[in-house]
Every structure is written in C-alpha cells, then in structure tokens.
Amino acid sequence: MIIKQAKYILGVAAVCGFLSCTKDLDLKPTDSIDASKAFTSVKDLTDGLYGVYSSVSNANRIRIGSILADETKLSDENRGQDQTTFRWQYTSNNAPAGLGQYYQTIDRIHRIIAAAPGIPAANATEEADKTRISAELLGLRGIAYYELLILFSPQGYAPDALAVPLVLSSDLLQKPARAKVSEIVAQIETDLAAARSSASIPDAPTDPLRLSKSAIAAYQARVALYKRAWPAAITFASDAISLSGKTLNKATLAGFFSDANESETIFKYRNNAGPSLIWRDTNGDVFFEPADKLKQQFDRVNDVRFAIFFGAGGNDTSIVIKYPGSSRGPQVNDLKLVRLAEMYLLRAEAYAENNQLTQAAADVNALLAQRVNGHVDVAYATQPIAIAAVVNERYKELCFEGFRFFDLKRKGLAITRNLSDSRNANWQTMPANDTRFALPIPQTEIFANPNMVQNTGY
Numbered sequence: 001m002i003i004k005q006a007k008y009i010l011g012v013a014a015v016c017g018f019l020s021c022t023k024d025l026d027l028k029p030t031d032s033i034d035a036s037k038a039f040t041s042v043k044d045l046t047d048g049l050y051g052v053y054s055s056v057s058n059a060n061r062i063r064i065g066s067i068l069a070d071e072t073k074l075s076d077e078n079r080g081q082d083q084t085t086f087r088w089q090y091t092s093n094n095a096p097a098g099l100g101q102y103y104q105t106i107d108r109i110h111r112i113i114a115a116a117p118g119i120p121a122a123n124a125t126e127e128a129d130k131t132r133i134s135a136e137l138l139g140l141r142g143i144a145y146y147e148l149l150i151l152f153s154p155q156g157y158a159p160d161a162l163a164v165p166l167v168l169s170s171d172l173l174q175k176p177a178r179a180k181v182s183e184i185v186a187q188i189e190t191d192l193a194a195a196r197s198s199a200s201i202p203d204a205p206t207d208p209l210r211l212s213k214s215a216i217a218a219y220q221a222r223v224a225l226y227k228r229a230w231p232a233a234i235t236f237a238s239d240a241i242s243l244s245g246k247t248l249n250k251a252t253l254a255g256f257f258s259d260a261n262e263s264e265t266i267f268k269y270r271n272n273a274g275p276s277l278i279w280r281d282t283n284g285d286v287f288f289e290p291a292d293k294l295k296q297q298f299d300r301v302n303d304v305r306f307a308i309f310f311g312a313g314g315n316d317t318s319i320v321i322k323y324p325g326s327s328r329g330p331q332v333n334d335l336k337l338v339r340l341a342e343m344y345l346l347r348a349e350a351y352a353e354n355n356q357l358t359q360a361a362a363d364v365n366a367l368l369a370q371r372v373n374g375h376v377d378v379a380y381a382t383q384p385i386a387i388a389a390v391v392n393e394r395y396k397e398l399c400f401e402g403f404r405f406f407d408l409k410r411k412g413l414a415i416t417r418n419l420s421d422s423r424n425a426n427w428q429t430m431p432a433n434d435t436r437f438a439l440p441i442p443q444t445e446i447f448a449n450p451n452m453v454q455n456t457g458y
Contacts, residue, residue, distance in 0.1 A: 039115035042126040042133075048112040049133050052140055053209065055105040057269050058335055061147065061402035063278045064096055064439075069404035071395075072279065072288035073421035075318075081287040087427045088436050092443040092458045097151050099164065099445060102144045109137045109144075110170040132200035139195030139211045142188045143219055149184050150226070152455065154438040156412045157181070157227050162453060177451040185227060192220050204245045208265040214243035215267035218338040221346050226410060230354040237347035240266065246340045248370040254308050259326035259333055264340040271335050272328065279320040279400075282331075289318045290399075291421040297396050302373040309399065322400050336401060341367055345394050352386035360386050364393055371397070409437045 039045055066072050067086050074086060085096045116134055121127040148164040163184040165176035195201065196216040205212040221236035244266050252263035279288045290310055298306040311317035323333040348363035357380045365377045380386035394407055408415055415430040422428040430436060435457030446452050 039112065039119055042119060042121055042129050045112060045116055045119055045133050046129060048108065048115075049136060052105055052108050052112070052137065053269075055101060055108070056140065056143065056337070057101075057271070058147075058337055058402050059271070059278070060097055060101070061151075061406075062335070062400065063402075064151075065402035065405045066278070066400050067288060068096070069408060069415055070417045070421065071291050071294050071399050071404050072320075073291050073417075074423065075286040075289050077285040078287045079285075086288070087424075088430055090436070090440060092440040092446065092454060095440045095442040097439050098442050099148065099152075102148045103167065105144045106141055106167060107170050109141045110168070113137055114170065128200055131198065135195045135198035135201050136211050138191045139201075139216050139219075142191030142195065145184055145188050145191070146219060146223060149181065149188070150406050150409070151439050152441065153181050153184075154435075154455075155409050155432065157410075159185075162455075165449075165452070175449045175451050178453055185223060188223055189220070192216055192223070196220070203243045205262075205266050208262060208268045209270055211267065212243070214240050214245075215338050217243060218266055218343055221343065221350075225346055225350060228353070230350045233350035234347055234354065237343045237350065240338070240343045241340065241347070244340060244343075248340060248344070248367060250304055250370040253304060253371075257308060257322055257333065258324050259328075265334075265336065266338040266340060266343070268337055269335040271333060277331065280331075286319060288320070290320055291417065293418040293421055294395065294399055297392065299372060302375075303371060304373065305371055305396065320400055341397050342394075342401075342403075345390060345397060349387070349390045349394070352380070352383060352390050355383050357383065357386050360390060364390060367393070367397065 039048060063082070064085075067082050068088070072086070074083065084090060084094060090096050113134065116130060119130065121130055145164070145166075153163045154161050159180065159182035161181045162178040163181045164178055166179040166183055166187060167174065167176055168187075195211065196213050201211060201213055201216070203213045205214055208215075217236050217239040221233050221240055224230075224233035224236055246264055246266065249263050252261050255261045256263050256265075280286045295306075295310060298310075300306045309320070309322045311319070311321065323331060325331050326333050344363045344367050348360045348367075351357070351360035351363065361377070361379050365375070368375045368378075378389070380389060391407065391411065391413075395404060398404070405415070407413075412432050414432040414434075417428050419425065419428055435455065438455045438457075440458040441452060441454050446454055
C-alpha cells in the first residue's frame with residue numbers, strides 16, 4: 001500500500017514548520033486526530049488545505065535534478081553524501097525518490113474533498129472559502145501527479161508506458177496497479193483545468209504560497225511541454241506570464257534569490273530548512289560543487305547570474321550560492337516552485353519546436369536582456385540551433401532548481417559530464433536510452449503492493 005497510516009495527520013503543525021507562520025497561515029499545532037473527526041468547520045478545511053500545502057516541497061526534485069545530471073561534481077569534502085546517486089548506482093533498494101510524499105499529499109486531498117460537502121458554511125465568506133479550497137485541492141492533486149509522472153515514467157512522452165497508480169479516493173486497503181502515462185496526463189489536465197476555471201482563485205499570485213490562475217497555467221504549460229503539444233504549451237505559458245503581472249528585472253534578481261522581493265515569484269514553498277544543505281553542510285563542508293561544464297556556459301564578466309549563482313565579481317567560489325539565505329537564517333530560502341523566467345524559456349522552447357524561430361528568439365532575448373550587461377539580440381538560423389540554444393539557456397537560468405535531469409529525460413538527450421566533473425569515465429555519460437532515466441519504484445512499495453510493477457532494468 002502506498003499510504004500505510006490509518007489516521008489522518010491534519011498537518012497543522014507541519015504548516016508552521018514548513019510554510020512558516022505568515023499572517024494568512026498563522027496556525028497552532030494540534031494532535032493527530034481520527035479522520036472522521038478532523039473536519040467540523042470551514043476553518044478545519046482551511047487548516048487541512050494548509051497541511052496539503054506543507055507537503056508540496058520540491059526539495060527532492062532539486063536534489064535529483066542537479067546531482068543526477070551535469071550541474072554538480074563531487075567535492076573532496078564529500079563524506080559519502082549522495083555518491084551512489086551521483087554515480088547512477090541506484091537500485092530499488094536505494095531509490096533516490098519515493099512515492100510516499102506525493103501519495104500522502106493525494107490522500108490528504110481526498111479526505112478533505114470527501115468531508116467538504118458535509119461542512120456547513122456560516123456565511124457567504126465561508127461559502128466562498130469552501131469553493132476556493134475545493135478548487136485548490138484539485139489543482140494540488142494535479143501537481144502531485146505531475147511530480148510523480150516525471151519521476152517514474154520513462155524518457156520522452158510514451159502514452160502507453162507505465163506511469164504510477166491512479167488513486168482518486170482515500171482507501172488505505174487499496175492496492176492499485178500502475179496506470180498508463182496517458183491516463184495520468186489526462187487526470188492532471190482535468191484537475192488543473194477544473195481548478196483554473198474556478199472564479200474563487202485569483203488571477204495573479206497575490207499570495208504566492210497559494211495557487212493562482214497564473215500558477216495553474218504554468219503547470220498546464222509544463223504538462224503540454226511534456227506531451228510535446230507545442231501550441232498548447234505556448235498558450236498556457238503566455239497565460240501564466242500575463243496573469244502573473246510580473247516582469248523580468250535584472251536589478252531585482254539578487255534580492256529575488258535571497259527572498260528580499262517577489263519580482264519573479266508565481267508560486268513558492270515557504271521553506272525553513274536550507275536547500276543549500278543538499279550541496280554543503282552547516283559547518284561549511286561542501287558535498288557537491290557547481291560543475292565545471294555549467295560554469296563554462298556563463299560570461300563571468302557580463303552575466304549577472306554568475307555572481308549570484310557562484311561568486312561575487314566573477315570569482316569562482318566552488319560553492320552553490322544560489323540560495324544565500326534570508327531573514328530567516330543562513331542558507332534558508334523559499335523554494336521557487338514556479339517563476340517567471342521559466343515560463344519565458346518554456347514558451348521559447350515550444351516556439352522553437354513549433355518552428356516559430358523569431359518568437360523563440362524574442363523570448364530568449366527578453367530574458368537575456370535582463371541577465372547580461374550589453375546583451376546583443378540573438379537570431380536562430382535553423383530549428384535545431386534554436387532548440388539547442390533554448391535547452392542550454394534553461395541549463396543556465398534554472399540550474400539547481402530541479403529541472404536539468406528532467407529536461408534531458410523529457411527531450412530524450414544523454415547526460416554528458418565533463419571528465420573533470422565526473423572524475424571517472426564510468427560516471428561521465430548516461431546514454432539517452434538508458435533505463436535509469438525512469439527512477440526505480442522503491443522495493444518497499446513492491447513488497448507492500450502485489451499489483452505494483454517495477455520499472456525496466458531494476
């Protein structure tokens with residue numbers, strides 16, 4: 001069974017731990033309570049929703065996206081942290097990702113959805129709150145299934161390939177088989193469309209800790225890109241950009257990554273642990289350094305990102321400093337689940353794949369004008385050149401944010417590291433057709449569910 005606990009953890013304590021207690025998330029810890037008694041008021045539904053939000057961290061995807069790909073290299077100070085993952089030596093017994101986080105989120109969603117119709121609203125405000133909660137829950141379910149899909153499905157978009165179990169109700173005794181990729185995609189699209197159609201959800205991310213129509217459109221764009229549905233990806237990314245009300249701004253970029261502003265934030269996770277701890281310890285020991293290959297892509301003098309990501313003044317610190325810390329502490333930063341620059345690059349990729357080269361170049365130029373001092377506009381002579389250029393700009397802009405491994409997997413491209421980054425030719429290249437792109441189902445899940453099928457090669 002994917003969800004083994006028999007009681008529902010309301011998650012209110014976790015909200016203050018993970019999301020931090022902001023004005024609209026000022027919740028007090030409660031004990032674990034029986035599911036039948038968890039929800040008796042609209043406030044309980046709201047608390048339950050915040051419990052769901054507390055579980056949508058992308059920290060593990062950040063880790064996997066960087067360490068499995070070509071963004072990092074082992075440091076001499078690494079004491080064994082994630083070395084088997086970096087070397088692609090994972091098996092079903094030491095799987096780099098599990099299903100539990102996401103199915104716990106999905107189970108929480110189903111419990112709240114089931115309870116909501118029986119909860120009376122005291123007034124019009126509470127009725128509106130109920131409507132918004134229901135819409136957000138559908139959106140969050142779609143997001144959870146999207147994260148599962150990109151982890152455990154094979155390379156590219158193979159509609160008939162096995163994805164993950166499709167669970168649409170809370171039943172601790174069910175033992176579901178894996179659904180097809182196309183079935184999971186259809187459910188994601190249904191959930192996201194239903195959420196976005198609700199008038200109760202705001203267009204812009206006025207509170208980026210909660211879903212907006214802009215954020216939902218961004219996930220719709222990601223799904224369309226995954227499906228290789230280029231016109232849909234262009235439309236959804238355009239919606240995400242326009243609805244966000246955000247603009248790219250070079251002057252605010254450093255402050256954005258230290259949480260001093262929300263200039264590019266469309267959706268985020270309030271984090272109280274240091275994402276930099278993926279790459280270094282609290283005592284300063286470095287587990288993983290930025291890859292030489294990655295740093296070589298940047299103009300150290302004119303590209304403002306180099307100083308923000310790797311070291312001031314173009315100096316090579318050999319440390320990932322993209323998450324420098326915030327007012328909440330050193331190395332503690334909100335995790336950017338969706339941000340504006342990604343939507344520009346997503347749309348640029350879809351334009352390039354759709355052979356709309358002028359539009360692809362326009363989006364890339366709009367981004368680079370706010371990243372590189374003295375940027376001179378680029379133009380793409382051919383479609384392959386445009387596609388490769390956009391993929392490389394994603395590599396640079398979105399490094400250490402959980403995209404690179406999944407971009408290469410989605411595009412059917414090999415992982416190719418510099419020898420200086422891999423240290424060993426055996427860890428230098430993962431071919432495009434390698435079965436390890438589809439991460440293993442943890443062996444505990446295979447034991448618990450006789451209907452669960454392992455991915456090929458494990």
